[in-house]
Amino acid sequence: MVTTGIVLFDDCEELDWAGPWEVFTMARQAGDIVVTIAERAEPVRCAKGLRVLPDHTFADAPELDVLLIPGGHGSRRERENPAMLDFVRRVAPACNWVTSVCTGSFVLEAAGPAKGKRVTTHWGAIEELRGLAPDLTVLENVRYVRDGNLVTSAGVSAGIDMSLWLVGQIWSVEHARVTQYAMEYDPAPPYAALV
């Protein structure tokens, strides 16, 4: 049985966590749990204005197998929020996987699990992260980076790819392929990439 905890905070980017939420809830089997967790029980106001009610607070979150920290411009505040740092420090050691999307890696660096590790983040935040934490190895032009049980993804939509990869590691590659099919993840960006 696998419990996945997706942390929400004000100004977290919506797709950063909603993509992984869809993947993990689509993948879950009998007994598996996927929950949102925030510092307080009140609605979280995301970066683009979406308001979400968390399932748990830091105080009553269940034990987690997978921890996921999304990004968004709120991640800069959260990397200095003692309640967030305490929560990550308390739960991460018992997790099988500690993960982030986008600038969620900023929080994992500040809290400890990513210190000195190989990570990635949104392309627009690569230099900022290198400046904040020179001991990190911040990789570019990758969808996600694994370093031990730490997995950090690139920006926003990259969390979907990372989460599907994790489903393959946690359950099985075959189950990840079924999940991908169920969410009809056969992506076809309509226009040519900008760069």
Added chain:
Amino acid sequence: MVTTGIVLFDDCEELDWAGPWEVFTMARQAGDIVVTIAERAEPVRCAKGLRVLPDHTFADAPELDVLLIPGGHGSRRERENPAMLDFVRRVAPACNWVTSVCTGSFVLEAAGPAKGKRVTTHWGAIEELRGLAPDLTVLENVRYVRDGNLVTSAGVSAGIDMSLWLVGQIWSVEHARVTQYAMEYDPAPPYAALV
């Protein structure tokens, strides 16, 4: 100025609307608005359990340029919900684009805008929709289908591709490419497709 309304209802599938939400909020320019709209002001409980507070109710929704109806198993109930059908019938005629993701096309068929049109839906609901509405032309193995100002997408993640295509039509292809880049939408499914 473009106002996009994303309709929520109990048991709507999370990524069906969260993908388009991310695309349209990332694309919006000064004066553009993206809002969630539900029948009632209370939290919507989505298909996988996420609870979201809508920005507007059917009664106080702003005038819309783009209407988007997500899918999820609640779409079967909503296609028989007079409040939903009345809302779609009231707002769709003034919209530049009437759109759906996944089984949201079931609702657009029942309400009128998709009647007799070329549409698509989630691969698992193709036969069900053909059975319910034999006058539709339900296309398979496509990410999205345009028929006039009606655009219907395939399942769940296909709403991202459809929304980016719409950004290209509404603003410009160049702006859609910038949006795609901002959300780092350079997808790389980690495992081979199941079918």
